[in-house]
Amino acid sequence: MDHEDKALGRRLREVRAWRQLSLKETADLAGISFGYLGRIERGEQPVTSRATLEALANALRIDPGELTGTPYAPSDPVGSDAHAALREVETALSSLDLGVDPGVQARPWAALAAEVDHLNNTLRANADYAALGAVVPGLLTELHAAYVQQPNERQNVLVGLLHTFYSAAVLTKNLGVRGWPVVAARLAEDCAQELDRPEWLGFGIWLRGNVAGAQGRTHQYGMSVRGIDALTPHLDCSNALQAAGMLHLNAALAAAAQSDADTTRDHLREATELASRLPERHDNFGYLYFGPDNVGIWRVSLGTELGQGAKVAEIARHVRPDALPLPAKARRAVFYADLGRALASEKRTREQGIRSLIKAESIAPQKIRNNIFVRETVADLLRQARRDAGGRDLRGLAWRMGVSPTG
Structure with a gap:
C-alpha cells in the first residue's frame, strides 16, 4: 500500500x-x-x-x-480531462467583465438558453466535471458577448450567467481548487445585484455561502440568516421560497460544522416547513432541486456531519433520492455517500456502509472520488478490513479513487 x-x-x-x-x-x-x-x-x-x-x-x-491536499491527482482519464479543463475555466473567470464585449459573436438567446439548461440540468446534475470544464469557458464568453450584443435579452442573459457561474463554482470547488469557487460566486452575486430581484439575490447569497463556508462557518451562518430575513416578505413567490429554503439548509450546515446540533435542527425544521408549502407545480429554481426529497437528503448529510453514526440509517429510510427530478445524479450520490460514511463508522454496519459508498461512486464517480470525507472513510476502512468479506470491493473502490493500489 x-x-x-x-x-x-x-x-x-x-x-x-x-x-x-x-x-x-x-x-x-x-x-x-x-x-x-x-x-x-x-x-x-x-x-x-x-x-x-x-x-x-x-x-x-x-x-x-x-x-486535504486537494486538488487530487486524477486516477482515470475522465478525471484527468476534468482537471485539464480547469485552466480555461480560470482564464474565463479572471478575464471576462460584465458589459465588456469579449469580441465573439454570440448565438441567439434561444440557443444559449438551451446550452445553459443542458449545462445545469444534465452535465452538472450528473457531476460530469470533464464535460462541464469543456463547456463553461466558451459559454461564459458567449453570455458576456450576448449581454452587450442583445440588450433586449439582458435579464435572461443575467440569469444565464448566474447559472453558468454556479456550474463554474461547483466544478472548481468539487475538484478541490482553492480561490476560484469564491470568484465564481462573487461574479454570480454581481449578476444578482444587477437583476435586483429577491429570489436571485437570495440565490447569490446561498451560492457564496455554499462554496466559501469552510473558510468561515460563522460568516456563512450570519450571511444565510440575513438572506432568509430579506426573503421573508416574498415567500408567496415559489422561487423566493426555494431560495429561502436553501439558505436554511446552508445555515444548518454551518451550524453542524460547528457541532451545534440544536441550531442545525432548527434550520432543518424551517427548511422542511418551507418545502411543504411548495405548490405541486413549480419551477426547479436555480436548478437547486429544493423540495421535500432534497431536504431529506440534506437531513442524512447533516446527521452524518453531527456524528449520529448508524442512526442515520433510520433517517435514510424515509428519504426518496430517486424521486428527485432526473437526472440529479449528484444529489443522489451525496445521499449514498453520506449514508455510507455514517454506516461505516460502526463495525456492525460497516459492510452496508461499503456497499453504499460503492453505489455512490457508481452514480457520480467524478464527484465521489474527489470527496475528502469519502476518501478518509475509504482509507480507514481499508486499514481496518483488508481481509474481510468486503475487502475486494473496498480495495477496488480505493484503487479507483487513487487511495491505494489493489495489492
Missing part, C-alpha cells in the same frame, strides 16, 4: 511543525483530545467531519485545503 491513506495526517504534522506548535497545543486550539490528534497524525484515525477538519485548519491558521 502507498501512503495516500496517511497523507492528511502527514500534512497536519508538517504544518504543525512549521507553526512550531506541540501536539498538545494544537489539540487544545482545535478543541480535541491529545490522543485523538496523535491518531490522526499517525494515520490511525480518519477525519470524517467538517467540524474536525476546520477546527484543525483554524488551529493552524491555514485553509482546510492545505490539509
